[in-house]
Amino acid sequence: xxxxxxxxxxxxxxxxxxxxxxxxxxxxxxxxxxxxxxxxxxxxxxxxxxxxxxxxxxxxxxxxxxxxxxxxxxxxxxxxxxxxxxxxxxxxxxxxxxxxxxxxxxxxxxxxxxxxxxxxxxxxxxxxxxxxxxxxxxxxxxxxxxxxxxxxxxxxxxxxxxxxxxxxxxxxxxxxxxxxxxxxxxxxxxxxxxxxxxxxxxxxxxxxxxxxxxxxxxxxxxxxxxxxxxxxxxxxxxxxxxxxxxxxxxxxxxxxxxxxxxxxxxxxxxxxxxxxxxxxxxxxxxxxxxxxxxxxxxxxxxxxxxxxxxxxxxxxxx
Amino acid sequence: xxxxxxxxxxxxxxxxxxxxxxxxxxxxxxxxxxxxxxxxxxxxxxxxxxxxxxxxxxxxxxxxxxxxxxxxxxxxxxxxxxxxxxxxxxxxxxxxxxxxxxxxxxxxxxxxxxxxxxxxxxxxxxxxxxxxxxxxxxxxxxxxxxxxxxxxxxxxxxxxxxxxxxxxxxxxxxxxxxxxxxxxxxxxxxxxxxxxxxxxxxxxxxxxxxxxxxxxxxxxxxxxxxxxxxxxxxxxxxxxxxxxxxxxxxxxxxxxxxxxxxxxxxxxxxx
Numbered sequence: 001x002x003x004x005x006x007x008x009x010x011x012x013x014x015x016x017x018x019x020x021x022x023x024x025x026x027x028x029x030x031x032x033x034x035x036x037x038x039x040x041x042x043x044x045x046x047x048x049x050x051x052x053x054x055x056x057x058x059x060x061x062x063x064x065x066x067x068x069x070x071x072x073x074x075x076x077x078x079x080x081x082x083x084x085x086x087x088x089x090x091x092x093x094x095x096x097x098x099x100x101x102x103x104x105x106x107x108x109x110x111x112x113x114x115x116x117x118x119x120x121x122x123x124x125x126x127x128x129x130x131x132x133x134x135x136x137x138x139x140x141x142x143x144x145x146x147x148x149x150x151x152x153x154x155x156x157x158x159x160x161x162x163x164x165x166x167x168x169x170x171x172x173x174x175x176x177x178x179x180x181x182x183x184x185x186x187x188x189x190x191x192x193x194x195x196x197x198x199x200x201x202x203x204x205x206x207x208x209x210x211x212x213x214x215x216x217x218x219x220x221x222x223x224x225x226x227x228x229x230x231x232x233x234x235x236x237x238x239x240x241x242x243x244x245x246x247x248x249x250x251x252x253x254x255x256x257x258x259x260x261x262x263x264x265x266x267x268x269x270x271x272x273x274x275x276x277x278x279x280x281x282x283x284x285x286x287x288x289x290x291x292x293x294x295x296x297x298x299x300x301x302x303x304x305x306x307x308x309x310x311x312x313x314x315x316x317x318x
Numbered sequence: 319x320x321x322x323x324x325x326x327x328x329x330x331x332x333x334x335x336x337x338x339x340x341x342x343x344x345x346x347x348x349x350x351x352x353x354x355x356x357x358x359x360x361x362x363x364x365x366x367x368x369x370x371x372x373x374x375x376x377x378x379x380x381x382x383x384x385x386x387x388x389x390x391x392x393x394x395x396x397x398x399x400x401x402x403x404x405x406x407x408x409x410x411x412x413x414x415x416x417x418x419x420x421x422x423x424x425x426x427x428x429x430x431x432x433x434x435x436x437x438x439x440x441x442x443x444x445x446x447x448x449x450x451x452x453x454x455x456x457x458x459x460x461x462x463x464x465x466x467x468x469x470x471x472x473x474x475x476x477x478x479x480x481x482x483x484x485x486x487x488x489x490x491x492x493x494x495x496x497x498x499x500x501x502x503x504x505x506x507x508x509x510x511x512x513x514x515x516x517x518x519x520x521x522x523x524x525x526x527x528x529x530x531x532x533x534x535x536x537x538x539x540x541x542x543x544x545x546x547x548x549x550x551x552x553x554x555x556x557x558x559x560x561x562x563x564x565x566x567x568x569x570x571x572x573x574x575x576x577x578x579x580x581x582x583x584x585x586x587x588x589x
Contacts, residue, residue: 026446149560
């Protein structure tokens, strides 16, 4: 086994271990809660009978480790239990919503990544110019804005003022791809605005960092044009941090999706999670939360591995 | 004063906004024309001389709620950042000083917290303990303690190995003395530079949670939930709900401008 394979395996193992710890954390948390979970949810007025029935439904009458193992063996078989609020199976609730959330995140990523990297390259190319300064201030402002502010501004402008796009992004199974792209344009644009700034700034910083090296000076002295220096000499060596920041921002997209889905009442996992938290529907919270956490961890592992792959020195070891 | 004169216009703008927000928050009862939860008229009244920003979904004065919101939202964000920084820095320095299994256990626990996206972790934890203001402050403090822990541990690691710490140990000083008198003064500049940025994150985080209805609970006035409560007005082309959202954005941008300048200064002085 090569060094690289060993590394990938160990990172993956660590990621899975983290997921286990996080999933167990929910069970421990419920256990540590002062008083009884059933009492907390149902309130003081609940009769002993309903309390007992509710405890049996949640499995609270069993010791915590049995409960966790039961739940875990269900999850391995694709069974996440039943929603407390609707009584439906959690896996049924997840199905289409999972696809919707992935669609939205992918839509935003496909546009945001190339635009951000190009803007970052241009800012590095024309460092300290008006364009660079404006991009810098714009990025700093965009990072500081809450997602819902950006979302409502876009709604105000594009749906109310110009009437180009709908204010709500409702999807159903009958919606075709073209319609779906049109209806979800504003939510996707919101996500794009939120992630682009960070990626752009990091791309610029990574390139500028490399531009200080002696071989760049050499290239310039022998008369290579400036854009070629940036593209051919600086970019390959700045690839590792850029790939890293892209992966991290994709991970951030998965999280940013929660707020944006609520603003546009988009039928995705984020909306489901928020509703479930408000009604304290634990099986749903656990399943959706674990899915988000898992995707996030996976993308972080991917970021580590890709940045190693892009660097020959790390790829082949010493 | 010389410090202020060298500040770029963006930083001065930031400081003005910050000062105005803090003053409004502190003197909220004196500035606000109506009470925080007082119902003064019909719902969704337009802007008028009587109600400068109109009324909200329950007929409360928007301007007064904005002013009280400055106090609640910013106050809670400050409190949460304070707790996260105090605990995170203390634990980080402690781990660096003790090393061995103490460091291992603390660091692995922090790894788990940092491996999960903050918003998801907060939602999961708040689902367990129930949404309320103290619970929210506690959960966010625990989540944002993690990056502070890492920073202060890394900074303290460099200090712990120095001779004067060994000298203090040999002198027989206790752990508390070592943390407070030997390590803290040497890493405090690093921590302060980070505090501004962390405050922004916490502030945005509280706003997002409140917007989702899981943070600051009604009837307490708060900028995040005010956006949510009045969001329907936007579909009628009314900009009122954007005002609290804009206030959040303005304050975060301002603090970022200040933090940017301070970081710039700190790095400039070093080189």
